[in-house]
Amino acid sequence: MNRNLPISTLWQPSQWPAHAAGRKNLALLVQLRWLAIAGQLITILAVHFVMDIRLPIAPMLLIAGMAILMNGLSFGALRKRTDVSHAELFLSLLFDVLLLTAQLYLSGGATNPFISLYLVQVALGAVLLDRWSIWGIVFVSALCAGLLALHYRPLDLHGALEGHLFDLHIVGTWVCLTMIAVLLVLFVLPVTRNLQARDAYLARLRQQAAEEEHIVRMGLLASGAAHELGTPLSQLAVVLGDWKHMPEITVHPSLIEEVEEMQAAVQRCKEIVTGILLSSGEARGEAPAVTNVPDFIEGIATEWRRANPGMPLRCDFGPHDYPRIIADPVIRQAIGNLLDNAREAGASYIDLLIGRDSSSLNIAVRDNGGGFSDAMLEDFGKPYRSSKGKQGHGLGLFLVVNVVRKLGGSVSASNGADGGALILLRLPLGTVALEEETAP
Secondary structure, three states, X not given: OOOOOOHHHHOOOOOOOOOOHHHHHHHHHHHXXXXXXXXXXXXXXXXXXXXXXXXXXXXXXXXXXXXXXXXXXXXXXXXXXXXXXXHHHHHHHHXXXXXXXXXXXXXXXXXXXXXXXXXXXXXXXXXXXXXXXXXXXXXXXXXXXXXXXHOOOOOEOOHHHXXXXXXXHHHHHHHHHHHHHHHHHHHHXXXXXXXXXXXXXXXXXXXXXXXXXXXXXXXHHHHHHHHHHHHHHHHHHHHHHHXXXXXXXXXXXXXXXXXXXXXXXXXXXXXXXXXXXXXXXXXXXXOOOEEEHHHHHHXXXXXXXXXXXXXOEEEEEOOOOOOEEXXXXXXXXXXXXXXXXXXXXXXXXXXXXXXXXXXXXXXEEEEOOOOOOHHHHHOOOOOXXXXXXXXXXXXXXXXXXXXXXXXXXXXXXXXXXXXXXXXXXEEEHHHHEOHHHXXX
């Protein structure tokens, strides 16, 4: 891995082109309506002027104009909306059914072979709508088709076409079936992809809910264990304090040194327990600490170096102005977990890279260890996915991902070109920075 990689290359904001399936489907309906309008205009003009079959061209063009107006309004709404309901899709399809009925009424009614276009509306409804809306489209289409068998304006055939209505019907049926096949392929395939994308999105939401439930259970377990450990640790601290002043021990410098080491270990255990309680939202008697980014990161690095002597850890700050932040212990523990994972993955050095952009504070941990397998990258952030191959491992990254997600940020992982791994945390400034310093 290139340790001199420019830090600016690590902070490109990710794109999230997330649109609801309903909005995409309405957009496809708009596109389909443009095709239908073009087909109607070509057919009306060709029949009236080329085939010399007199149609009430003014009202038929007016109906096509209404479809154009509706499409313009729909397009304008799509630019301002992020989702579209089933009711709106139903009304859009119902509008198309009624316009088709008006055009057929003026051009032969049920004798017009293009009456089969009702099936397109029914097929689209079956794909897009819920059960009752689908049957609503079926009912309205069947009712309109039945009325067109009784009430319609007959076609005005004269000259060479007079008496050849059936022949025209056969040709028109072939054209209509070809149009239906093309329209269904053009529409159903994108709609199917939209629905598959929606199902995948819902599956991710269910997975996220399951993971959050898992975190709640772990938090309760950790909090309970921390409470239980607090009492014996306090007792041990008192006993060691008494030992340190006992004559039997004060006369032996080696015993005093061992007692002091035990006191330091007990104090470290108490700090860990306190950190667990802080992370679970308990024992927050003091106000949250406010600091600046360099001091916060250097404090984490100093504490980690003290616990892991001999492991090189370099902090590299990008050339930015950093805001003052709230030093949340949860973030401190998340970064500590990443550093511990890098050490356990066999790294001989670790880089802690810090940068920012207009909306987020970015923290990356880069190492030259074994990196991630393809399977690990695919399942990154899921519980019990570990490259260490040991029972019960794999929770560190899972907790980091979910802690950052709770703060409104994101975590991504990748392998370096020369080996090793890089994990990037993006923390929104609106969450971690002081409010008066997040304004542009």
